[in-house]
Amino acid sequence: MSSSAKSLTTQCCIVGGGPAGMMLGFLLARSGVKTIVVEKHNDFLRDFRGDTIHPSTLELMHELGILKAFLQQPHQRIAKAYVLINGQLFQGPDFSKLATHAKFIAMIPQWDFLNFIAQQAQQYPEFYLHMGAEATELIEENNTVKGVIVQTQQGKVRIFADLVVGADGRSSIVRSLSKMAILDYQSPIDVLWFRLNKPNTELPETLARIRNGHFMVTINRGAYYQTALLISKGQFDAIKTKGLTAFKDTLCHIEPTFTDVIQAIDSWEQVKLLSVQINRLQRWYRDGLLCIGDAAHAMSPIGGVGINLAIQDAVAAANILTEKLRGGHCHSDDLAKVQARREWPAKMTQRLQVMAHKRFFSDTENNQPLAVS
Structure with missing residues (x-):
């Protein structure tokens, strides 16, 4: 990464230091791709973020060799999920029988998860995390995204990148600036x-x-x-x-x-x-730009799946794009492969969430289950 007073150049600039952005930044840097992650806040302390790390995500962390260190962080484990309905206790999913190394959901504040991934990523010189840097503009040339402009306490910084990744959540500024079409489901x-x-x-x-x-x-x-x-x-x-x-x-x-x-x-x-929003981009990419996680497909909090889908997006993006980025030739066809890999799980999850909303949470004439009386 080369720099001057008000400009930086890198191979990949990721906007958003949430689960998708931090995991992708870690995976790319670990594979030798020069990566900058910009996060508009000065810390990760957000109460609204999900805490549920599913067994599939924990298995990924095992494959990356970081599960043991991760489980040393303070957390709670749920091997069997229970729901209390009208005073009666019902058992839900039993994770203890899964064929995974971690047979439980790990409940950990997301700020602890993000700090852990940041610490892992910062072991690699190719990784740079810029906190307190809010994306305000895309740098474009001939309808191709060439980078992003961020606002910091010291002023504006222009970051030029072979690829910009929007991983800045359901209120994504990158998605808004890109003007890509959104399919919106009306959450009740x-x-x-x-x-x-x-x-x-x-x-x-x-x-x-x-x-x-x-x-x-x-x-x-x-x-x-x-x-x-x-x-x-x-x-x-x-x-x-x-x-x-x-x-x-x-x-x-x-x-x-x-x-x-x-x-x-x-x-x-x-x-x-x-x-609560449930929506997704019809197309997750354009030349020089890719959206992942909630920026590509905002999920309902029902089921606590958002963080896990976001991490899976990051893994797919890293697997498909690492060699392209290292070679300096990441094209739209490559970005399309990320969407093709990840769109079906996002669609199916959103459809299930919409069905759950209609089944359990929609007002009816005689029953308004979510009214607070």
Whole structure:
């Protein structure tokens, strides 16, 4: 990588330091491709990000030789998933019988996962992580993307690259700037995120709590639960109008054993809205540019699959493009192969999520399962 005061040159510039971007950056640098990852935030501390690392992703980490080190990070393991429905405990998937090295879901805050991958990647001189660098423009020439302009605290930096990868999530600026066509599914839900301290009562490891149509997810983060309440799309303002007490009453109704810790919510500032999107690009690439992860196919949080699909995109992109990038001749036909490899799993997952939304979460005349009363 050569540099001057306000410009950098590299083989691949990845916009977005999420799971797809960091994993792709790690894999490319490990294979000798000069790679810059730009992340607009100064750290990875985002509560809205997924925590579920599935056995298939853990198996990939085993193949990369980093699973043992990864599992030394603080995490929780779910070998059997349980769901509490109207007070009754039901067992869901049993991962303990899988033919994998890690027979469980690893629950780990995504910031810890990203920091771990960054540490692995930074062992290679070909890798450079630029935090606090927000993409603002694409550098284009003859309808081909030649790089990206990022805004930093020190000013604008022009990064010229043989390939720009948009891995900047569901609100992707790269996707927006590229003007590529999007196929959008209308999600009927949004998600409210908040923290709950763990109650003194010993509870089974339960991923979801469902009562009378209300659906709450509890993610074990050690000292507390990162909690998600599914609500009808666009209803957060109406919920706030009813008041915080009514909101907490609903939570207590869903899980009475949480009553004491729920009372610790004393402000709407503690409750954050995640607008759920399900969409995908019809074409994930154009000359000099590829989108992967949520930038290519935004997923619902249902099933906690987004992070795992994003990582699989990164692996496919690295497998297909590494030699092309090292040789300095990465063309649209090569980028099309990435989409061809990964589009079907994304489509099928989104179709299943849309079906789940319609089956469980769509309002009906006599039953509004996500209304917060």
